[in-house]
Amino acid sequence: RSNPQTNKKRKLQPKWIIFQTKYIKTNCQYSGKLKNKSSEEVKLLMKGIIAIIPARGGSKGIPRKNIKLLNGKPLISYTIAAAKQSKHIDRVIVSTEDSEIKEVSITHGAEIIERPDELAQDKSPTLSVLQHTIKTLQDNNEKVKLIVLLQSTAQFQKAKEIDEAI
Numbered sequence: 001r002s003n004p005q006t007n008k009k010r011k012l013q014p015k016w017i018i019f020q021t022k023y024i025k026t027n028c029q030y031s032g033k034l035k036n037k038s039s040e041e042v043k044l045l046m047k048g049i050i051a052i053i054p055a056r057g058g059s060k061g062i063p064r065k066n067i068k069l070l071n072g073k074p075l076i077s078y079t080i081a082a083a084k085q086s087k088h089i090d091r092v093i094v095s096t097e098d099s100e101i102k103e104v105s106i107t108h109g110a111e112i113i114e115r116p117d118e119l120a121q122d123k124s125p126t127l128s129v130l131q132h133t134i135k136t137l138q139d140n141n142e143k144v145k146l147i148v149l150l151q152s153t154a155q156f157q158k159a160k161e162i163d164e165a166i
Contacts, residue, residue, distance in 0.1 A: 048145030049166065050091040050137075051083035053110065054129045055152045056120040057098025066096075066152045067104050076101065077108040078155035084109050085159035088166045089148060095133045096120075113137075 055066040055076055067074045076094070083092040094105040095113050097120040102112045113133050118124070130147060137144050148162065 048090065048143040049088050049148065050093055050144060050146075051086070051089045051148045051150050051162075052130060052133050053079055053083070053092070053094045053105075053150050053152050054115075054126055055094055055096045055098070055101050055105070056115070056124075057096065057101055058120060058122070060122065064100075066098075066101050070155060074104045074108070075155055076105060076152040079150050079152045079157065080105060080108045080110045082157050082159050082162060083148070083150055086148075086162045086166070087159070088163055093133060093137075094152075095129050 053076065057064070057066070059065045062068065066076045069075075070078070080092055080094070083089050092110045093113055094101065094110045095115045096102055096105070097115045097117055105112060113136050115129060115132065119129050119132055126149070130149065134144055134147065146166070148166065150157065150162070
């Protein structure tokens with residue numbers, strides 16, 4: 001897109017958001033901490049990064065969209081694959097209440113966190129889903145440093161783009 005005031009091209013916004021789990025706020029400065037670090041230091045800093053893919057079963061616009069086939073593969077499988085190919089993401093977690101989405105997600109290598117029905121409604125905010133997922137992990141003494149929110153409907157995202165955002 002172009003900015004009419006400056007006539008300069010600007011990048012489109014990415015289809016994912018990175019959050020610091022301590023405060024659940026957007027993290028814009030994290031990647032700056034990685035400059036001039038050895039690969040071992042980078043690995044330590046990056047430990048505890050998880051991808052969360054919210055995927056509820058009750059979509060009204062396109063029913064069952066998360067598991068609809070696109071080029072012979074379920075839509076959600078593309079997002080899971082991109083997250084698993086990321087150099088920085090340690091775990092890929094799908095938050096869902098739907099048994100069919102669970103089955104498909106596990107088949108494609110994701111972990112599942114059961115989402116309560118009250119967080120799977122049309123008006124359920126994504127932030128509440130993320131908070132539930134993080135709390136579930138922390139209640140099990142799991143380390144969560146950063147989360148990367150990936151939407152299952154952004155099937156053309158690439159691992160390289162996710163890594164660049166991190």
